[in-house]
Amino acid sequence: MRLIIDGRKKAVSHRGDIASLLKKLKVRREEVVVKLNGRLAPETASVRANDTVEVLRVVFGG
Amino acid sequence: MANPAGKLSKCFKCDDDAVIRLHYCERSLCAAHFVRMFDKRFRSTVREFRMISKGERVAVGLSGGKDSTVLLNCLHELSKDLPMELVAITIDEGIAGYRNATLQIAKKQAKKLGIEHRVISFKKEIGKTLDAILREQDTEHPTRNTGHTTRNTGHGTRNFLPCSWCGVLRRGLLNRAARELEADKLAMGHNLDDMAQTVLMNIFRNEPSRTSRLLDPPAKGPGFVRRIRPLLRTPEKETAVYAMVRGMDMNYKECPYAQSAFRQLVRSQLNDMEELHPGTKYKVLGSFLAMEKAPGEHPARARFTACSSCGEPGSSALCKFCEMTGKAAR
Numbered sequence: 001m002r003l004i005i006d007g008r009k010k011a012v013s014h015r016g017d018i019a020s021l022l023k024k025l026k027v028r029r030e031e032v033v034v035k036l037n038g039r040l041a042p043e044t045a046s047v048r049a050n051d052t053v054e055v056l057r058v059v060f061g062g
Numbered sequence: 063m064a065n066p067a068g069k070l071s072k073c074f075k076c077d078d079d080a081v082i083r084l085h086y087c088e089r090s091l092c093a094a095h096f097v098r099m100f101d102k103r104f105r106s107t108v109r110e111f112r113m114i115s116k117g118e119r120v121a122v123g124l125s126g127g128k129d130s131t132v133l134l135n136c137l138h139e140l141s142k143d144l145p146m147e148l149v150a151i152t153i154d155e156g157i158a159g160y161r162n163a164t165l166q167i168a169k170k171q172a173k174k175l176g177i178e179h180r181v182i183s184f185k186k187e188i189g190k191t192l193d194a195i196l197r198e199q200d201t202e203h204p205t206r207n208t209g210h211t212t213r214n215t216g217h218g219t220r221n222f223l224p225c226s227w228c229g230v231l232r233r234g235l236l237n238r239a240a241r242e243l244e245a246d247k248l249a250m251g252h253n254l255d256d257m258a259q260t261v262l263m264n265i266f267r268n269e270p271s272r273t274s275r276l277l278d279p280p281a282k283g284p285g286f287v288r289r290i291r292p293l294l295r296t297p298e299k300e301t302a303v304y305a306m307v308r309g310m311d312m313n314y315k316e317c318p319y320a321q322s323a324f325r326q327l328v329r330s331q332l333n334d335m336e337e338l339h340p341g342t343k344y345k346v347l348g349s350f351l352a353m354e355k356a357p358g359e360h361p362a363r364a365r366f367t368a369c370s371s372c373g374e375p376g377s378s379a380l381c382k383f384c385e386m387t388g389k390a391a392r
Contacts, residue, residue: 028333028334030297039079042080042082058128058314059333
């Protein structure tokens with residue numbers, strides 16, 4: 001799958017749902033929203049090999 | 063519509079693809095049902111705390127970030143059923159590379175909704191930008207070139223973090239502007255995360271009088287415009303999802319001074335707790351509200367007096383605003 005996080009693109013091998021992907025990336029689910037193939041998706045959504053997952057940080061100070 | 067590439071979770075209420083999982087109630091919602099739930103909760107919070115009465119003039123602290131932008135939009139929607147006069151106030155602290163983008167969003171939002179908008183700057187009101195104040199304070203204390211400033215209180219050295227400078231000065235200017243605009247209420251974009259963090263921070267620092275000020279009792283003292291927080295039951299992540307679903311312009315950039323805040327540490331730990339025990343933030347808020355409703359005089363209830371220097375309301379003889387601006391002027 002293709003991963004976009006903090007504006008950077010990487011290729012990542014992952015099987016499972018978005019929740020387990022966030023755990024693997026050490027990203028707190030409370031602090032991000034995730035787009036799966038360009039659409040907002042809950043952490044329960046499954047990720048497939050040719051998907052694009054974008055992790056957007058939306059919770060921070062300021 | 064089914065997503066061809068990934069199996070999305072379905073909405074709890076219909077067959078549409080979900081856009082968010084609400085872990086605290088173990089439900090997923092599609093965009094339409096999420097917006098409906100969000101709006102309903104917003105309105106019930108305003109009702110529950112009797113935040114706004116018909117015909118009132120409500121000033122909205124509009125930073126241009128996601129929370130205040132969502133707040134302004136929700137109040138504008140609410141004003142169609144509960145007539146109120148809205149006016150937006152933006153404080154430009156003068157943070158290079160950060161504030162200008164959100165200031166533009168604030169201007170655009172207010173214009174789009176046809177809401178009167180006032181921009182107040184640190185530079186004009188205090189004579190210095192926040193950047194300049196912090197630079198000077200760091201120069202004054204060269205051993206601590208970390209965005210922290212210090213003072214000697216006679217009880218050892220105490221930090222003034224950038225967020226303390228910004229928070230005190232911004233709150234003071236917002237209150238003054240709201241009063242000058244003859245607002246009945248001052249609406250702030252504080253969300254559930256902010257509230258839970260503040261309650262915990264006040265416990266960690268043993269500052270119960272600060273907690274007692276969170277709900278702002280109606281008769282608070284001369285000069286105060288009563289603050290209301292209609293998003294206090296709304297998790298921060300949900301304001302972001304709401305803004306995205308409703309197609310609002312957003313700038314998801316972190317304030318350059320935010321990393322130095324004690325709040326950052328509490329935020330991270332609270333989010334870890336929320337992940338392990340969904341609903342933690344609601345429970346922290348619930349504990350605070352239960353204590354507020356407990357009968358009898360609150361032992362640490364803050365009392366407000368007029369500041370001996372500027373006459374603005376404060377919790378001590380010399381208000382925090384004057385203490386800090388006096389220090390900044392030195």
